[in-house]
Amino acid sequence: MLKLAVPSKGRLMEQCFDWFSDRGVTLSRSGSDREYAGRVEGADNLSLVLLSAGEIPRELGAGRVDLGVTGTDLVREKLAGWRSMVTEIAPMGFGHADLVLAVPAGWTDCETLDDFAAITRDFHREHGFRLRIATKYHRLVRAWLSQHEVADYRLVDSQGATEGTVANLTAEAIADITSSGETLRANHLKILDEQPILQSQATLFASRLAAPDQIAAFAHRLGQ
Ligand SMILES: Nc1ncnc2c1ncn2[C@@H]1O[C@H](COP(=O)(O)OP(=O)(O)OP(=O)(O)O)[C@@H](O)[C@H]1O
Numbered sequence: 695m696l697k698l699a700v701p702s703k704g705r706l707m708e709q710c711f712d713w714f715s716d717r718g719v720t721l722s723r724s725g726s727d728r729e730y731a732g733r734v735e736g737a738d739n740l741s742l743v744l745l746s747a748g749e750i751p752r753e754l755g756a757g758r759v760d761l762g763v764t765g766t767d768l769v770r771e772k773l774a775g776w777r778s779m780v781t782e783i784a785p786m787g788f789g790h791a792d793l794v795l796a797v798p799a800g801w802t803d804c805e806t807l808d809d810f811a812a813i814t815r816d817f818h819r820e821h822g823f824r825l826r827i828a829t830k831y832h833r834l835v836r837a838w839l840s841q842h843e844v845a846d847y848r849l850v851d852s853q854g855a856t857e858g859t860v861a862n863l864t865a866e867a868i869a870d871i872t873s874s875g876e877t878l879r880a881n882h883l884k885i886l887d888e889q890p891i892l893q894s895q896a897t898l899f900a901s902r903l904a905a906p907d908q909i910a911a912f913a914h915r916l917g918q
C-alpha cells in the first residue's frame with residue numbers, strides 16, 4: 695500500500711485533485727468539509743491523507759508518507775539535503791510562485807542586489823544594528839544572500855502577512871513568495887532587478903524511503 699499526502703485545503707488541494715483526475719485517479723475528501731480524511735478511486739494500493747502543505751516535506755523525509763504533493767519551495771526550505779530524501783516524480787503545472795527579495799518602493803537608489811548590499815552596510819553603520827529581512831524561508835534566503843556575498847543583515851521570522859512587516863516597522867525588507875505581485879504592490883514594496891531566489895511550483899514527490907518498484911509502477915500508471 696502506498697500512502698499519498700496532498701494539501702488539505704484551498705486552491706492547491708483542488709488543483710491537485712484535478713491533476714490526478716485527469717490521469718484517471720479520483721481523489722476526494724471523505725466525510726465533512728472539516729474532516730481531513732481522503733478517499734481514492736481508480737488506483738489499487740493507494741491511500742490518501744490530507745496534510746498542511748508545509749508539513750508534507752517532513753513527512754516525506756521521515757518516510758511516513760510514500761508520495762506527497764507540495765511546493766518545491768517548501769521541500770527545499772524544510773529539508774536540508776532534500777535530494778537524498780525525496781525524488782521529483784512530476785512538476786504539476788500549478789502553484790507557480792517566485793521567492794523574491796523586496797524592499798520599500800520608495801528606495802529609489804536600490805534596484806539591484808549590489809545596491810542592496812551597499813544599503814545594508816550603510817544601515818548597520820548608521821543605526822548600530824543590522825537591516826532586518828522578514829521571511830519564513832530562512833534556509834533559502836541565507837544561502838542565496840551568502841552566494842551573492844551579502845552578509846550585513848539579520849533575518850526576522852515571519853510566518854504570514856510578511857509584506858506587512860515593513861509598514862509595521864519590524865523589518866526593512868522582506869523575502870516571500872509572489873505570483874501576481876498584488877500583495878507586494880499593495881504594501882508599497884518592489885522586487886530587486888534580479889532573478890528570483892527560487893521559482894516554485896506544485897510537484898509530486900516520492901520519499902526515498904518508499905519501495906522503489908511500487909513508486910515506479912505508480913509513476914508509470916500516471917504516465918510519468
Ligand atoms: N499566491 C500564491 N500563488 C501561488 N502559489 C502560492 C501562493 N502563495 C503560496 N503559494 C504556494 O503554495 C504552497 C503552500 O503555501 P503555504 O505554506 O502558504 O501554505 P498554506 O496555504 O498557508 O497552508 P498551510 O498553512 O496548511 O501549510 C507553497 O508551495 C507556496 O509556494
Ligand SMILES: O=P(O)(O)OC[C@H]1O[C@H](OP(=O)(O)OP(=O)(O)O)[C@H](O)[C@@H]1O
Nearest residue numbers: 854855856871872873874875876877878
Ligand atoms: O503575489 P500575490 O498573488 O499577491 O501572492 C502573494 C501572497 O500569497 C501568499 O500569501 P497567502 O495568501 O498564502 O498568505 P500568507 O500571508 O499566510 O502566506 C504569499 O505569502 C504572499 O503574501
